Amino acid sequence: SSELTQDPAVSVALGQTVRITCQGDSLRSYYASWYQQKPGQAPVLVIYGKNNRPSGIPDRFSGSSSGNTASLTITGAQAEDEADYYCNSRDSSGNPFGGGTKLTVL
Amino acid sequence: QVQLQQWGAGLLKPSETLSLTCAVYGGSFSGYYWSWIRQPPGKGLEWIGEINHSGSTNYNPSLKSRVTISVDTSKNQFSLKLSSVTAADTAVYYCARVAVTYYYGSGSYYRVDAFDIWGQGTMVTVSS
Numbered sequence: 001s002s003e004l005t006q007d008p009a010v011s012v013a014l015g016q017t018v019r020i021t022c023q024g025d026s027l028r029s030y031y032a033s034w035y036q037q038k039p040g041q042a043p044v045l046v047i048y049g050k051n052n053r054p055s056g057i058p059d060r061f062s063g064s065s066s067g068n069t070a071s072l073t074i075t076g077a078q079a080e081d082e083a084d085y086y087c088n089s090r091d092s093s094g095n096p097f098g099g100g101t102k103l104t105v106l
Numbered sequence: 107q108v109q110l111q112q113w114g115a116g117l118l119k120p121s122e123t124l125s126l127t128c129a130v131y132g133g134s135f136s137g138y139y140w141s142w143i144r145q146p147p148g149k150g151l152e153w154i155g156e157i158n159h160s161g162s163t164n165y166n167p168s169l170k171s172r173v174t175i176s177v178d179t180s181k182n183q184f185s186l187k188l189s190s191v192t193a194a195d196t197a198v199y200y201c202a203r204v205a206v207t208y209y210y211g212s213g214s215y216y217r218v219d220a221f222d223i224w225g226q227g228t229m230v231t232v233s234s
Contacts, residue, residue, distance in 0.1 A: 029211075030216055031218050033219060035151070035221065042200055042224040042225070043151065048220035048222075050209075086150065088151075088153070090216075090217055090218075093167050094164055095141070095164075095219060096153055096166075097150060097151040097152065098150070100150040
């Protein structure tokens with residue numbers, strides 16, 4: 001079982017803002033990274049560290065953290081953002097992933 | 107442009123050993139950790155373990171007794187072996203580069219990982 005907890009599904013209207021959360025004790029000490037995965041494709045890193053975006057990731061993606069909760073925010077969601085999103089963070093035993101959140105853009 | 111190319115057997119019988127290799131092209135091999143991650147059909151991602159260029163490893167405790175990750179720096183390759191496979195090990199297996207940085211907070215240094223480059227994935231099916 002995952003030590004990082006995510007809501008299984010979230011929906012957002014086109015152009016609106018959505019926050020995807022990840023909860024876990026390790027997040028009190030370690031930053032999360034976030035991955036987008038579309039069907040049949042390998043995951044893609046979208047946010048890491050305090051709030052860093054790899055080259056090529058749109059600036060509508062941002063990350064934040066408070067206490068035991070990390071958040072991925074998409075400001076002005078686009079149709080192409082519909083995907084599964086996974087958080088990941090180090091802990092004392094390794095590098096577990098959250099269970100994933102399926103984002104639907106309406 | 108760093109690329110990861112992975113290969114290995116896609117169909118195994120129960121009790122056999124899964125063996126996959128990932129080659130790193132177009133970039134530095136040292137200075138990073140290299141990881142294996144898997145995804146059962148229709149399910150989420152599971153971290154298997156990691157290795158650096160010196161051969162230092164970390165494994166998922168739930169798989170540790172069956173997993174070996176090794177490195178061949180002369181070929182810029184790293185490999186995964188998972189022994190005594192069962193149907194529960196059926197999954198897409200990915201190799202990935204781990205970019206590691208550290209930040210200082212609350213009197214300690216904390217590691218920040220990012221799986222920034224992924225292989226194409228290999229579907230491994232375990233069936234009798």
